Amino acid sequence: MKGQMTQTFITPDETFPAQTKYRCRSQPIWSGNDQIPAWNSHVPWILLAAVAISLSLPLLIGRLGFPVAALLTALLAAILANHTLGLRLSNVRLLGLILLVFTSMNVDALSSTAEFSELARLSWFVAAGYIPYLLLMSERILRTLSKQTPLLLFSLFTILMVIWSAFFGQFGGVLQRQLFYLLVVLIAAEFLLSDKRTALALLYGLVLAGLSAAVMLMVEYTFPDTLGLGTSIERGTMRAASLFLNPNAAASAISFSALVLGILTKLGFDRRWAILVFLTMSGALLLTFSRKGALWFILAIIGLYASFAVRRKYSLKRLFKGIAIAVFTMFLIGYIFANTLLVQQLLTRAALQTRVQQIGAMMMGDLDALNEGFEASGRSELFEISLRKIAMSPIFGYAVVDPDPAGSALEQKPHNLFLLIWEQYGIFALLLFCGMLLVALLRLMNMSSAFKVWGFLLMAHLFIHMMAAHTLLYNRYYAIPLALILVYSQIPLFKQR
Numbered sequence: 096m097k098g099q100m101t102q103t104f105i106t107p108d109e110t111f112p113a114q115t116k117y118r119c120r121s122q123p124i125w126s127g128n129d130q131i132p133a134w135n136s137h138v139p140w141i142l143l144a145a146v147a148i149s150l151s152l153p154l155l156i157g158r159l160g161f162p163v164a165a166l167l168t169a170l171l172a173a174i175l176a177n178h179t180l181g182l183r184l185s186n187v188r189l190l191g192l193i194l195l196v197f198t199s200m201n202v203d204a205l206s207s208t209a210e211f212s213e214l215a216r217l218s219w220f221v222a223a224g225y226i227p228y229l230l231l232m233s234e235r236i237l238r239t240l241s242k243q244t245p246l247l248l249f250s251l252f253t254i255l256m257v258i259w260s261a262f263f264g265q266f267g268g269v270l271q272r273q274l275f276y277l278l279v280v281l282i283a284a285e286f287l288l289s290d291k292r293t294a295l296a297l298l299y300g301l302v303l304a305g306l307s308a309a310v311m312l313m314v315e316y317t318f319p320d321t322l323g324l325g326t327s328i329e330r331g332t333m334r335a336a337s338l339f340l341n342p343n344a345a346a347s348a349i350s351f352s353a354l355v356l357g358i359l360t361k362l363g364f365d366r367r368w369a370i371l372v373f374l375t376m377s378g379a380l381l382l383t384f385s386r387k388g389a390l391w392f393i394l395a396i397i398g399l400y401a402s403f404a405v406r407r408k409y410s411l412k413r414l415f416k417g418i419a420i421a422v423f424t425m426f427l428i429g430y431i432f433a434n435t436l437l438v439q440q441l442l443t444r445a446a447l448q449t450r451v452q453q454i455g456a457m458m459m460g461d462l463d464a465l466n467e468g469f470e471a472s473g474r475s476e477l478f479e480i481s482l483r484k485i486a487m488s489p490i491f492g493y494a495v496v497d498p499d500p501a502g503s504a505l506e507q508k509p510h511n512l513f514l515l516i517w518e519q520y521g522i523f524a525l526l527l528f529c530g531m532l533l534v535a536l537l538r539l540m541n542m543s544s545a546f547k548v549w550g551f552l553l554m555a556h557l558f559i560h561m562m563a564a565h566t567l568l569y570n571r572y573y574a575i576p577l578a579l580i581l582v583y584s585q586i587p588l589f590k591q592r
Contacts, residue, residue: 302372316335351556542583
């Protein structure tokens, strides 16, 4: 019936109402006997609302508009879950969804900027919001923890970090930071594992957060002098980051949301709107000028094409076709970046020209460019320093310190999470952490589902983050992606009969 609002459901028989306005061209895979609405004609209005508030609030009220837009985006996620998709989440679940989406946008990091120095305890207010949710859901969270080996290993790893810090320094900082991080991981994991509806709500929330962050990043890049958040705009190279403050962190968060978008497209998110959202995220990724972001962008392209190529059931032929198209697109974009003079004319700073050329060469598969970027960043020297520290105390670790960024090279972190854990917490903590990842990977390999490909893409995203940066355990926004990766193979939404 014309004009009637209908819904796309994930159902056992893969049926769709003929009058669905925004109909998906590929049928989503069914994931159970209950009907779960994956799309309807009102979802685009929520997407447009997220874009509107993320665009207008910073322009209307200045820098304060960024955290306000993040809060409103979290509220939009709750509206999308219950009023648009009709998932019928309880009030407690809606509170948890709002907190998780708000956390995923890295708002508490604003307390470290000069512009928001009066919000020095913002992270405590965010943590306090989890207390009522934790009190009401503690039994379910503990039950989830007891059944998930990766979560149990991560909990033991966190406890070991806190104990080590009591002997080697920075006890208060590690205790506050890592227990909060563990809390977010466990709450997000329980949210994903509870049932199909809560998992779908959180995935939609992550996409909304990524879309909002992408728009805010582009706004900041356009008006750096009036809307630049301290270190988020690097004046020497004009790399934007918005709420994430660091361009590489922004690239990590937005590209992860792009991967989740591919999963949602497989579930029934309309293809045309998926392309529009993906292009918005891609534009923001390019403005970070992140070399790691180029690799994450490749993963996101493969994930989105895979959602288009794989239709009713898992098919290697269709998957390889999607990957072939993704690789062709990657080479095309890489060629433009590496050779088009227009791009270099737009970029007036030599540092950005070099970075753009490296990114373009990397996207065309040039491993030498990847190595050049690695050497230019000074990471090889930091790796060598970290290995020398590890040699001093390989069993118990060297020390838990928070060095001054302006200090000597000997005080800098290695920009590699594995080396950082070994250096600061010793071999036992490293084995626990690697064991956690290994268990999650083995579970993923045994996953009999058409969603397995996205599990490997998410794991690759995490691996790139850990190999090229040390901040995984320092930024709470990555606690939610980490939780998704650790329990991915057990999420009811991705299971088949």
